[in-house]
Amino acid sequence: MDDILERFEAEVKRGVMQxxxxxxxxxxxxxxxxxxxxxxxxxxxxEGTLYPxxxxxxxxxxxxxxxxxxxxxxxxxxxxTEYGKEIRGKLLASLKxxxxxxxxxxxxxxGAD
Amino acid sequence: xxxSIIDGYIGEVTKEMGVSQRGEVxxxxxxxxxxxxxxxxxxxxxxxxxxxVREVIERxxxxxxxxxxxxxxxxxxxxxxxxxxxxxLAGIAVxxxxxxxxxxxxxxxxxxxxxxxxxxxVSALALAIVVISAIFMAIYLYESRLKATYExxxxxxxxxxxxxxxxxxxxxxxxxxxxWLAIINLLWQRIPFLIDLQDGRMISLxxxxxxxxxxxxxLLGACTIVAxxxxxxxxxxxxxxxxxxxxxxxxxxxxxWIYLSFPxxxxxxxxxxxxxxxxxxxxxxxxxxxxxxxxxxxxxLFIHGGLESSKAI
Numbered sequence: 001m002d003d004i005l006e007r008f009e010a011e012v013k014r015g016v017m018q019x020x021x022x023x024x025x026x027x028x029x030x031x032x033x034x035x036x037x038x039x040x041x042x043x044x045x046x047e048g049t050l051y052p053x054x055x056x057x058x059x060x061x062x063x064x065x066x067x068x069x070x071x072x073x074x075x076x077x078x079x080x081t082e083y084g085k086e087i088r089g090k091l092l093a094s095l096k097x098x099x100x101x102x103x104x105x106x107x108x109x110x111g112a113d
Numbered sequence: 114x115x116x117s118i119i120d121g122y123i124g125e126v127t128k129e130m131g132v133s134q135r136g137e138v139x140x141x142x143x144x145x146x147x148x149x150x151x152x153x154x155x156x157x158x159x160x161x162x163x164x165x166v167r168e169v170i171e172r173x174x175x176x177x178x179x180x181x182x183x184x185x186x187x188x189x190x191x192x193x194x195x196x197x198x199x200x201x202l203a204g205i206a207v208x209x210x211x212x213x214x215x216x217x218x219x220x221x222x223x224x225x226x227x228x229x230x231x232x233x234x235v236s237a238l239a240l241a242i243v244v245i246s247a248i249f250m251a252i253y254l255y256e257s258r259l260k261a262t263y264e265x266x267x268x269x270x271x272x273x274x275x276x277x278x279x280x281x282x283x284x285x286x287x288x289x290x291x292x293w294l295a296i297i298n299l300l301w302q303r304i305p306f307l308i309d310l311q312d313g314r315m316i317s318l319x320x321x322x323x324x325x326x327x328x329x330x331x332l333l334g335a336c337t338i339v340a341x342x343x344x345x346x347x348x349x350x351x352x353x354x355x356x357x358x359x360x361x362x363x364x365x366x367x368x369x370w371i372y373l374s375f376p377x378x379x380x381x382x383x384x385x386x387x388x389x390x391x392x393x394x395x396x397x398x399x400x401x402x403x404x405x406x407x408x409x410x411x412x413x414l415f416i417h418g419g420l421e422s423s424k425a426i
Contacts, residue, residue, distance in 0.1 A: 031141060032148040047149065048126070048173030051141060052182035059184050073144045076137075 017045060018053055019095060022080055022088040025063060030075040054078055062087055115166050119146050125176035130183065138183065146170065199245055206238040277354070277410055278344045286341050294334045298327060308380055322376035329367055336360055354411035361404035368397040 017038070024037050031054065035047050057063045062084035068075050080088065123142050127135040147161075149169040154161045173179065213231035276282055306318040337360050343353035372393040377386065 031145045032152075035145075035149075036152075046172065046174035046178075047145065047169075048142070048176075048179040049182060051138065051145070052179060052184070055138070056184050073147060074140055075144055076141050 013043070013045065014049070014053075016095075017043060017050070018057065019088065019091050021050070021053060021057065022062065022084060022091070025078050025080040025084075028077045028079045030068075030077050034078075057084070114163055115161070118163060118166050118170065119143055122146075122170050122173070122176055126180045126183075129180060134183075142173075146173070199242055199249070202238050202242050202245070206235050206242075209235050209238070277414075278350050280345055283341045283344050287338050290334050290338055290341075294331060297330060301327070306378070306381075307385065308378075308382070316378050316380055318377060320376045320378060322374065323371075326367065326371060326374075326376070333360055333363055333367065336363075351411040351414035354407050354414055358404045358407035358411060361400045361407060365397045365400035365404065368393055368400065372397070 020038060020041065020043055021034060024034055029037070031050060034054075035045070035050055038045060038050075054063065054065075058065055058078070061081060063078045064081050065076050065078045068077055123139045126142060127138050130138060146166065146169050149172070150161045150165045153169060154165050157165075159165070209231045213235075301319055301323060302317060302321075304318040305315040308314045308316045337357065340353040340356040340360065343356070344350060347353070372390060375386075375390075377389055381389070
């Protein structure tokens with residue numbers, strides 16, 4: 001049962017994480033900074049999984065990036081693109097609608113009990 | 114030690130990636146691991162050590178899982194469908210050949226013109242495959258070599274130099290030279306060859322005149338064995354590399370001499386004789402290319418002064 005729960009949670013989290021990342025990247029941030037902010041927001045993730053997501057979003061032109069070489073080590077900064085903002089708006093609306101639908105279903109479920 | 118732990122993990126994540134993606138992902142992950150390790154160490158009021166780095170890496174997740182999550186960057190070669198083009202051309206060539214064979218079988222002697230046309234089409238297709246393959250190779254070399262990072266190139270250089278001077282490679286080369294010399298000395302008079310493509314009769318490949326070349330072949334073989342042994346015995350590895358380069362030039366000249374003397378059976382048809390000449394030219398060219406490569410290796414070995422110093426660059 002734990003396995004099923006873990007897999008299910010991972011699937012949901014992966015989808016939610018993409019939207020969360022898009023929200024966080026309203027301003028420029030680098031990987032470690034994004035993970036810290038996600039944790040503060042209560043979205044705990046395996047840290048390594050963030051980078052493939054960033055890469056994918058960048059490939060899809062939702063994010064843009066640049067390397068900053070000043071400082072102790074080079075950092076890749078990401079920010080959401082205009083196209084990404086459009087997608088983010090639609091995704092947030094979709095998430096909210098799903099959340100409302102789940103709420104209704106849950107109420108119905110409790111009522112039936 | 115910390116570096117090797119980080120390198121090991123990053124290497125696992127990036128091992129299947131293309132050169133350009135690999136470099137960028139490695140840089141980003143390394144920065145993350147170091148950032149995270151510093152933050153964790155500061156939180157605990159300790160210095161960054163192996164334990165902290167291992168803990169951070171554990172939090173990152175299994176390398177295979179992270180690697181699988183990365184989008185696969187399509188290279189130009191994959192995107193351009195060149196393999197499919199070559200496969201299609203080869204398929205058409207085979208289809209034509211089958212048709213030609215069937216026509217010859219069903220109506221022998223009466224279908225010369227179609228068979229001739231088919232052979233021409235197949236030759237054109239073969240040429241197209243060669244040209245596409247050449248383009249393919251050039252792009253491959255560009256993608257895999259020129260776009261490599263400095264570290265990658267250095268690693269490759271070290272590997273190529275250590276391969277050249279490894280005892281295993283030396284042993285294998287010596288065994289193959291001894292085997293080749295044994296075959297050519299003992300069996301050269303009995304090597305069979307098709308007298309004609311249509312006839313199917315076999316005759317001896319060489320005339321007795323070929324025996325005159327054997328001392329030179331043996332001398333070059335023996336010198337190559339000595340040069341190979343020098344790779345293991347002396348520190349200045351560039352010396353045997355230069356000797357091998359010179360021996361390749363010698364081999365090329367010997368093949369050119371064989372080409373001019375042509376100690377092959379006079380019974381061969383002009384077509385077979387022409388094919389043998391083409392093969393000899395290709396072998397001579399191969400030796401010349403080999404000589405240039407070995408000279409280049411000799412220069413690398415001379416500049417880097419052996420593997421230890423090149424590793425330290």
